[in-house]
Amino acid sequence: MMNEHSYDYDWIVVGSGFGGSVAALRLAEKGYRVAVLERGRRFADDDFAKTTWQLGRYYWMPKLGLKGVLGLTMFRDVFVASGCGVGGGSLGYANTLYRARPAFYRDPQWADLADWETELDAHYDTAEHMLGVTEYDEDSPAGELLREYATEHGFGDTYARTRVGVFLGEPGVAVPDPYFGGAGPQRTGCVRCGSCMVGCRYGAKNTLVKNYLYFAEQRGVDIIAERTVEDVRPLSGGDGSEGYAVTHIRSGAWARTGRQRLTARGVVVAAGALGTNRLLFRCKLAGSLPRVSDRLGELVRTNSESILAVTGPAGGPDFSRGIAITASVYPDPDTHIEPVTYGGGADSQSLLFWLLTEAGGRGTQPMHLALNMLRHPARAASAARIRNWSRRTVILLVMQSLDGAMRLKVKHRLPNGSVVLTTEQDPNNPNPDKIPAAYRAAEWLQANLGGTSQAVFTEALLSIPTTAHILGGVAIGADETKGVVDDAHRVFGYQNLLVCDGSAVPANIGVNPGLTITAMAERALTHVPPKLGAAAADGDSAASNKQRKVRNGNRRARSTK
Secondary structure, three states: OOOHHHOOEEEEEEOOOHHHHHHHHHHHHOOOOEEEEOOOOOOOHHHOOOOOOOHHHHEEEHHHOEEOOEEEEEOOOOEEEEEOOOOHHHHOOOOEOOOOOHHHHOOOOOHHHOOHHHHHHHHHHHHHHHHOOEEOOOOOHHHHHHHHHHHHOOOHHHOEEOEEOEOOOOEOOEEOOOOOOOOOOOEEEOOOEOOOOOOOOOOOEOOHHHOHHHHHHHOOOEEEOOEEEEEEEEOOOOOOOOOEEEEEEEOOOOOOOOOEEEEEEEEEEOOHHHHHHHHHHHHHHHOOOOOOOOOOOEEEEOOOOEEEEEEOOOOOOOOOOEOOEOEEEEEEOOEEEEEEOOOOOOHHHHHHEEEOOOOOOOOOHHHHHHHHHHHOHHHHHHHOOOOOHHHHEEEEEEEEOOOOEEEEEEEEEOOOOOEEEEEEEOOOOEOOOOOHHHHHHHHHHHHHHOOEEEEEHHHHHHOOOEEOOOEEEOOEOOOOOOOOEOOOOEEOOOOOEEEOOHHHOOOOOOOOOHHHHHHHHHHHHOOOOOOOOOOOOOOOOOOOHHHHHHHHOOOOOOOOO
16 A cells, blocks of 8 residues: 555646636645646647637647647537636636526436535635626627517516626736735736637636636646546556556657656546546546446536527627627526627638528438528528628527436547547437527527528538537436436545546536536535645635535535545
8 A cells, every 4th residue: 555655646636627726726725735637738828819710729639739729529419619728618718607597406316415506605606706706897789789689579687797707907907916815816907809718818817727726836736738648547456545546648649648657645537528528438448447337428418509690791890899708688597698709800710600590400401501502692602701700790609408418428449548439319308409599599680680690510511509518427416326426526436536527517507607617616625624734724715604604514415535
């Protein structure tokens, strides 16, 4: 058995997104020696792409030498956009930080395990403080259009400005840390360029690098970038009670992978929903983690999303000004609509959007798209126009909290041990291919702007929807026959092996999930005891009295062994 000083670290965190960043800071506060392994690169503010045409700084395709913030993955049933880099999805997300809809807490997958709305309330408070959540302070042209649509259709009272993680100080003016009593990094007021999802070059966006990871590194956490984890294996076999060996390689390497091995008492897997599912499938099939539940890959959610766009004529409003998402409405309690922009330098995104075609389905969609283009050649030509597309376009992000799921399963196992995943719809509650409410909103905007409606090419051509919020596959459950992790995010069958990211989310959140993932990770880390002999943490990032009362009152929580 290894002694404490034989391990490279006490804990290794795989991934640096919302869950991984929380884990890194909270474990360090408890006195542990922590390393974070992140597959993406580290970005300074001025490293982000100026436009989406700078492919190497925007897209994540490391085998081709592209090491940006956005990865795109095509499956049989969904097209997934996901974030990458030190800071994970926070680098390229839309800053939008909502609490979950009520149906999320009542989902039968986990409703009996805790009073989740009460349990998570204090942790939402902490997450909102750490991420600097505030209400956006302007009504954008796209937001005004959305309000007009909502008012005309009887739900104008649901219009609200977005709750966001952005420093809305004097535009372009740098000031000392405004969030943590001067202990955090210098910040710059938002310049309203709209390029939040390309990467904020001004220091206004409250990415994880500006809060959780900043304080984690101050506490001695080692963040090791551009390293892809390929194996997590218990030392001496068994349940991991003697620690783990984590093998990692250089991201995107064709040869000379620089394979290395680190050891730790515990591991937090937080590689994002796709990354975590891939890693755990690989480890399970390789015999490294054979005890992982056979429920792995099930209950994958997409927030039941549809992403459409409406492009106005030349000379119309500039929809790129402001921030990525400025407002939202609810046509019904289960449907959430937000207007989105990538900023003025995102014309290349037009290549992802084709002429909107609601008719058709799997197998027949190409024919219906072709017929639509023949019937409306002018619209088809307009939909193909690239110049000034991002300034003239309102993207509609539509999400639903209705139950719908699919599963991830292994399609191929490659000679190097990597797995290729595919999807399979839940036969009883399939993920919707199209959301009628999204198409009604797009039709109204098209008519009022005199513009052209589009859908992401996978939906327009193949009837395959797109999501930027893939969730689940390592769902919380009552036991290993119901889920992969318990209510404290501990992997069934193993000691000191946690999953803290979107893959553990057991139900559709119905809104942008970043805040909920953060709050759930905050709660999970309260179940890890402080290191013996370590001093208690203090300051802004310590747990509040309110949090401690919630934890002490949680009769369902089990102590960590």
